Amino acid sequence: MLAETICSAVAAAGLGIAALTAYRKRFLAATRIAAYSLVPLGLVMTGVVQWASGIVFKPTVWIGFGVLGLAWLLFMTTRAVERRGLGAGEKPAKEPKATGKGRGGGAQAVAPAASAPSLGGGTRPQATPAASAPGEDFSDIEAILKKHGI
Structure with missing residues (x-):
């Protein structure tokens, strides 16, 4: 009312x-x-x-929502445990072979060098970031900052 x-x-x-x-x-x-x-x-x-x-305003309705929430929590917990393979005494499911599709991980990229930026015509080899000295990584940034007086 x-x-x-x-x-x-x-x-x-x-x-x-x-x-x-x-x-x-x-x-x-x-x-x-x-x-x-x-x-x-x-x-x-x-x-x-x-x-x-x-x-x-009915307490039984809220208790029912609580029971539904508990059921959902238990369901999600069992799914998480099942995905991590921590099920006690259960036989682990066979892992599908990595084909590069899905979430399987471990599959190599089709062209790993495709994501590397191209710096020239390809006549000279590119220097890898691991080969360069740690101070050289920021030299271009330092030059820009000096140019602007920062």
Whole structure:
């Protein structure tokens, strides 16, 4: 009963605000406000508010939600344990061969050098980051910072 009264009061207040907005010649905004304010009234008239308040204020419903949450938690825990292969006394499932498809991991890329940037015509070999000195990695950044006086 209280929820229906609150929704009806909200609808009446919204319609009042819509009337004031229409008085200021802002008809599009007034129509939008009226539409939003009629939603709670429609929910009261269809009985949705009574149904929802019946669910919210019953402790057995909340206990039921708790049981459903516990079931979901147990299900997700067993899936996580199964994926890690930590199941006690269970036979591990056969791993599929790595074909490069799926989440299997361990498969090599088709062209591992394809992601490396090209620095020239390919006539001279590129220096690997491991071969260069640690201080040389930031030399270009330092040059840019010096150029700007930083």
